Amino acid sequence: MKKILTMLFVSALGGALTLGAYKTFIEKEENNTPLANQEQAFTFPVSNTTNAKFIADTEVSFVSAAEKTVHTVVHVKNVTINSRQMTFEDLFFGRQPQRSQVGSGSGVIISPDGYIITNNHVIAGSRELSVTLNNNKTYDAKIIGADDKTDIALIKIDPEEELPFTTFGDSDQAKIGEWVLAVGNPFNLTSTVTAGIISAKSRDLSGLQNQSFIQTDAAVNPGNSGGALVNTNGDLIGINTAITSQTGSYIGYSFAVPSNIARKVVQDIMEYGNVQHGILGVTGGSVSAGYAEKFGLETTEGFYIEEVEEDSGADMAGLKSGDVIQKIENIKIKKFTDLKGFLNSKSPNDVVNVTVLRDGKQKTFSVTLLKNQTLAVPIIGIIKNAKPEDLRKYKTKNGVKISRLTTNKSYLSYWISNGVKEGDIITSINNSKVNSIEDVQEVLKNRHPNELLRIELINSKGEKERYNFR
Incomplete structure (x- = not known):
């Protein structure tokens, strides 16, 4: 008992000595802190209030946007039929082995009557297509159209009532x-x-x-x-x-x-019923340090025009080889994908202001975008719609013009050895007369992969030639 009392007394004495030392030395020093520093410290709440207001003003809430959007987004189910590996039973009974496969994705309602935008790869090859709304109602859907280049598709359902929809932004x-x-x-x-x-x-x-x-x-x-x-x-x-x-x-x-x-x-x-692309009519590439050094350019950003297509909107507006496109309308062009993205949102006959760098000075041209008049066919090269004078020269009423022969060496040597030249007119592909590149696209689209490619053309001597490719 005496030991315990002694320990308590020592602890109390130690605490008293510590408190006394704090009061005598440390607290005295803190009270001697310069007043200027104290007043400076009191200025911080003013700044803190400003910062707090800034944070409040710039704070982002996603609640409204989520509420507006969540009921306009749908679930898309796609049933496709795929071939499976043939079994002995299939071979014996002469059956075509197939199986159904279910894929799914999303879509966005863009009109109250049921038009829905989605990806082309979500609905590609569909045998059955259905859409489930956020309220769990399910509808059969039909494909209105699709574009594989941009991977965008439009589908439609027939709801009993008007649907919530999302509006397009810029x-x-x-x-x-x-x-x-x-x-x-x-x-x-x-x-x-x-x-x-x-x-x-x-x-x-x-x-x-x-x-x-x-x-x-x-x-x-x-x-x-x-x-x-x-x-x-x-x-x-x-x-x-x-x-x-x-x-x-x-x-x-x-x-x-x-x-x-x-x-x-x-x-x-x-x-x-299909996508109409507005074409500027230039070829070239993104400006880089290598481009700038090669062509002596004063910039490392933009799109360098190597060639202007004849009779294109760019040609008629006055754009030239060597120009560097820096801006279209209010969009800065730093690389080719900037240019491509802008043009993909435009249509034939749209007029755009193109700002280029030429001889160290900026110049702006008003360019009318035209419908695409060229098509790349790997076996042949670049073909384009023939003008009336081209057809008269070759004494034919229809056809498309070979604008540039292919860069594939084996095909190129074949064409050259047979006397085929740029400017010759292709009149028929797979026994179908062609009058435009759209006709050529349609023939190639419907061609079976194992079908011969039969090309009929008129050469510069006025002779009709036929060529077959596998």
């Missing part, structure tokens, strides 16, 4: 760093909302510079294809299309077709 005005929402049906789940920012624009995943995606870091997974990418106002600025992944699932970035391109494709499908 994807050209979307900014890098802007918040966006991705809404879709990943992994066969009902409408799911994820958020991110726009990481980049005018992205090309093919390496062929024929794509112009919006890149975001909003999580997108299998099943999101065809879903909506919206801004914080709930405006549609893209159709979610692809991810880059080694696993097939989201690992950081996703890609969407810009809404201006998607809207143009849908409008063309509804009005013409």
Whole structure:
């Protein structure tokens, strides 16, 4: 007992000594802190109030955009019929082995009467197509049209009542760093909302510079294809299309077709039944350090025009080889995908202002975009619509003109050895007369993969020649 009392006394004494030392030395020093520093400290709340107001003003809420969008995004189910491996029983009974395969994706309602935009790859090869709304109602759907180049398709359902729909925004005005929402049906789940920012624009995943995606870091997974990418106002600025992944699932970035391109494709499908592309009529490439050094350019950004197509809008407006396109309308052109993305949203007969760098000075030209008049056919080369004087020269009433022979050495040597030259007129392919590149496209589209390619042409001597290719 005496030991315990002794320990308590020592503890109390130690505490008293510590408190006394604090009061005598440390607290005295703190009270001697210069007044100026104290007054300076009191100025911080003013700044903090300003910062708090700034944060409040710039705080983003996704609730309104999500509420506007989630009921306009649908689940698309696609049943396709695929061939399976033939068994002995199939061979014995003469059966064609087939099996049905179910795929799924998303779509976005764009009109109250049931028009829905989605990806071409979501509905490709469908034998049966159905759409399930966010309220779990399911409808049969029909394909109105599709464009494989942009991977956009338009489908239609017939609902009993008007549907909620999403309005198109202007994807050209979307900014890098802007918040966006991705809404879709990943992994066969009902409408799911994820958020991110726009990481980049005018992205090309093919390496062929024929794509112009919006890149975001909003999580997108299998099943999101065809879903909506919206801004914080709930405006549609893209159709979610692809991810880059080694696993097939989201690992950081996703890609969407810009809404201006998607809207143009849908409008063309509804009005013409196919997509009408407005062509500038130039060939070249993105300006780089190598381009700048090779051609003595004063810039490392833009699109360098190597060649202007004869009779194109660019040719008639006065664009020349050596010009560097830096801007179209209010869109800066830093690389080819910027140019490609803008043109994909335009139609024939649209007039655009093109600003180029020529001899160190900027000049602006008003260019009328024309319908595409050329087509690349690997075996032949570049063909184009023939003008009346071309047909008169070759004494024929129909045909398309060989504008440039193929760069494939084996085919090129074959044509040269047979006396075929640029300017010769192709009058028939697979026994079908051709009057335009659209006719050629149609013949090639309907050709069976194992069918011979039979080309009939008139050479510069006026002689009719026939060639067969497998």
